[in-house]
Amino acid sequence: MPQTLPLLRGKEITYLDAKEKEENILHQLGYHAEQTRFFAHLRDRQDWIRATVAHHLGLSSAACHVAEEENWLHGSFNVCIPVIIDDWNKKRVLIRFPLPYRIGEAFRPGNGDEKIRCEAGSYAWLQKHCPDVPIPSLYGFALSTGETFTRLENLPTISRCFELLRRQVLSWLRFPIPSSYVRRPANITLDKVTSAGYLLIEFIEETQGTMLSNTWFHRQDDARLRENIFRSLSRIFLSMSRIALPRVGSFIIDNNGLLQLVNRPLLAEMQVLENENIPTDISRDSIYSATDSYIIDLLSVHDNRLKYQPNAINDLGDLVYQLSALSAMRTIFPSFFQRGFRHGPFSFTLTDLHQSNIFVDAEWNITCLVDLEWACSLPIEMLNPPYWLTNKGVDQLVSTEYNAVRIELMGILAEEERKLRKKSRLPYSLSEVMNQTWETGTFWYTLALSTPSGLFSIFHKQIRHLFCPDYGEEFNLIMPFFWAKNVGDFAALKTSDKTKYDEDLRQAFEDG
Numbered sequence: 001m002p003q004t005l006p007l008l009r010g011k012e013i014t015y016l017d018a019k020e021k022e023e024n025i026l027h028q029l030g031y032h033a034e035q036t037r038f039f040a041h042l043r044d045r046q047d048w049i050r051a052t053v054a055h056h057l058g059l060s061s062a063a064c065h066v067a068e069e070e071n072w073l074h075g076s077f078n079v080c081i082p083v084i085i086d087d088w089n090k091k092r093v094l095i096r097f098p099l100p101y102r103i104g105e106a107f108r109p110g111n112g113d114e115k116i117r118c119e120a121g122s123y124a125w126l127q128k129h130c131p132d133v134p135i136p137s138l139y140g141f142a143l144s145t146g147e148t149f150t151r152l153e154n155l156p157t158i159s160r161c162f163e164l165l166r167r168q169v170l171s172w173l174r175f176p177i178p179s180s181y182v183r184r185p186a187n188i189t190l191d192k193v194t195s196a197g198y199l200l201i202e203f204i205e206e207t208q209g210t211m212l213s214n215t216w217f218h219r220q221d222d223a224r225l226r227e228n229i230f231r232s233l234s235r236i237f238l239s240m241s242r243i244a245l246p247r248v249g250s251f252i253i254d255n256n257g258l259l260q261l262v263n264r265p266l267l268a269e270m271q272v273l274e275n276e277n278i279p280t281d282i283s284r285d286s287i288y289s290a291t292d293s294y295i296i297d298l299l300s301v302h303d304n305r306l307k308y309q310p311n312a313i314n315d316l317g318d319l320v321y322q323l324s325a326l327s328a329m330r331t332i333f334p335s336f337f338q339r340g341f342r343h344g345p346f347s348f349t350l351t352d353l354h355q356s357n358i359f360v361d362a363e364w365n366i367t368c369l370v371d372l373e374w375a376c377s378l379p380i381e382m383l384n385p386p387y388w389l390t391n392k393g394v395d396q397l398v399s400t401e402y403n404a405v406r407i408e409l410m411g412i413l414a415e416e417e418r419k420l421r422k423k424s425r426l427p428y429s430l431s432e433v434m435n436q437t438w439e440t441g442t443f444w445y446t447l448a449l450s451t452p453s454g455l456f457s458i459f460h461k462q463i464r465h466l467f468c469p470d471y472g473e474e475f476n477l478i479m480p481f482f483w484a485k486n487v488g489d490f491a492a493l494k495t496s497d498k499t500k501y502d503e504d505l506r507q508a509f510e511d512g
Contacts, residue, residue: 005509006032009074015509019502022453024309026505027276034101042081042097043069049095053083056140056150056200063087077102077115077268077373082203092203093139104274111271113143114252114284115373116197118266120149121251122372124179124259125348130239134368136202140181143197147255149181159184178257209359209367216355217391225364227412232366233386234413238420241383241430244345248294249287250376262287265294265376267351269452273301278308291342291379295333298449302326303483305452306494310501313494323480323487325459329448331482332467336442337381345427349378351450353386380428381437382446385409394447395454399462403438410435441466 004012008031018025042049046066054061067082073094074080080094104111123138140150152163159182167177212229219225250263264270264286273280280301288294306312306322313319352374359368387394389405414431437443441463448458468475480487 005029005512008032008035015506018509019505022311024276024311024501026310026501026508029508031101035099038099038101039069039072039079042079049081049083052142052198053085053093053095053200055148056154057085057088057093058154058156059085059088075371077271078371090137090202091205094201094203096199096201098197102275103271104276107277108274110284111274113145113197114263114266115271116141116143116199117252117254118250118263118376119199119373120181120253121259121263122375124181124253125251126240126372127180128259129243130348132239133236134366135372136204136368136370138181139200139202141197141199141253147183148185149183149253149257152180152182155182155184176258179253179259181253181257183255183257204359204368204370209361211356212358212360212364213355215360215364219364220391226408228364229358229360229366230409230412231416232360232364233409234416236366236369237383237413238417238430240349241345241347241380242420242424242427243348244427245348245377246344246346247287247289248291248346248377248379261377265378266374267376267450268374269450270301273305273452276309278304280304289343291337291381292334294379295337295449296330299326299330299333302329302449302452302455310497310504313498315498316491316495319491319494320476320480321460322456323483324476324478325456325464327479327483328464328467329445329455329459332463333445335467336437336440336445337379341379341381345380346377347380347383348375349383350375351378354388380430380433381442382449383430383434384437384443384446385434387447393454394451395457395461397447397462406438 004014005018006012007028013021013025047061049066050061050064053059053064063086065084065086067084072079072081078096078098080096083093083095085091085093098105098112098115100106100112103115120138120141123135126133126135127138138151139154140148142148152160155163163182170177245261247261248265249261250266251259251261252263254260254262262285264282264284265288270280270282281304282297282301286297288297303326306326313322350369350372352371353369357369357371358366359370361367385406387397389409390397390402392398392402410431413434417429417431437446444458444462448455448463451458464472464475484490
């Protein structure tokens with residue numbers, strides 16, 4: 001048996017470590033080979049990349065130079081390839097490819113295009129409704145089906161003039177006006193680079209800011225810097241939440257270039273599960289006009305993780321622990337959400353707002369927010385402060401410690417909100433809503449919903465005591481029977497699944 005096997009990002013894992021992980025490591029062992037093949041294919045298509053960039057920017061492909069692979073930016077779901085451009089004021093752009101082996105494209109074809117459409121939709125919505133929120137420029141995008149979209153101002157002169165005239169006529173006739181992204185015939189093809197298309201976006205240079213994660217850990221105790229970042233975050237929250245949206249979902253740009261809120265709320269956790277062959281049972285056209293129907297579907301996603309992940313449990317005790325939490329979560333959710341907010345307002349929300357997606361200047365003023373792929377419209381009571389304020393994972397937060405920092409952020413949010421109210425009317429007080437969700441425990445409930453692996457720990461540490469502070473052992477013995485009928489048969493199935501997973505994992509290491 002080899003001592004280690006490769007994972008992504010140069011990491012390796014031993015069998016002893018792998019068998020203790022809650023994630024499906026057996027599935028993850030295939031990522032390294034998939035990445036090697038995918039990156040090799042991209043390396044072989046550099047002429048195509050140059051032509052693609054030139055197509056969207058109206059430049060000569062000879063002026064475009066693809067960066068060496070060691071300069072590619074590789075995240076959890078995308079690879080971003082810098083392209084340097086001669087004699088151009090922006091200097092560099094990024095062509096951003098979703099990683100098909102990380103977003104469930106094989107299990108659920110179309111996931112890549114969905115991700116592209118939703119991210120482009122988020123750019124278009126923020127550009128139109130929240131121009132004060134700093135984001136990179138999106139120059140264009142394409143789908144696996146061949147549809148190519150270019151930003152209006154980058155079109156050739158004749159095409160741009162025609163498009164502006166067309167929009168004026170649509171306005172006179174009171175028809176919907178398309179977004180800033182225009183579908184156009186491409187003089188290039190996708191060349192089977194990926195089944196998921198691409199985005200072409202602005203490269204954020206060091207002069208425009210650096211990732212907050214570079215300085216957060218050793219400067220977070222600086223009160224002045226912390227105030228600046230909290231003030232920037234507060235203004236961004238208020239800018240986005242002042243526009244009440246009609247439903248829960250994700251924005252897309254359709255084939256006619258129209259910006260529409262018609263896609264399921266695409267969260268990272270959904271495509272992570274689908275990537276591991278776990279159905280979410282939420283169709284792409286699922287949008288929600290009521291908070292409770294959305295929560296019921298989210299709880300079903302958690303149920304499916306338990307049903308379909310082969311190593312979802314460690315043993316029978318762990319199964320009881322998980323089933324009791326899932327049963328209770330389904331029962332108690334009406335206690336956490338106000339009926340007055342059942343049908344809205346819903347708010348545009350950045351669900352992946354971690355330190356590496358926030359660019360700041362030397363004084364920690366936010367200069368840019370990147371990676372908008374998982375942004376969507378959510379119930380206002382699901383808008384929470386960032387979980388990372390105390391440098392702990394979502395299932396490791398200590399209530400008193402987190403609340404001390406949360407209070408500081410909420411004080412600044414309330415102050416910024418008062419300033420805004422003097423200038424314009426707001427539909428509700430965001431600071432009051434966020435404070436109330438903390439006081440009622442809704443904060444913890446929504447945090448649990450956002451993490452399939454952390455739900456159980458959050459429930460038992462932060463939520464159960466609000467309803468049943470005593471009788472913990474009895475609680476865990478009774479509640480599993482209310483998760484589903486014939487729960488004993490399910491327990492036997494999951495025990496069998498775990499045994500087979502352990503055997504397959506060991507065999508994978510033996511085979512090397």
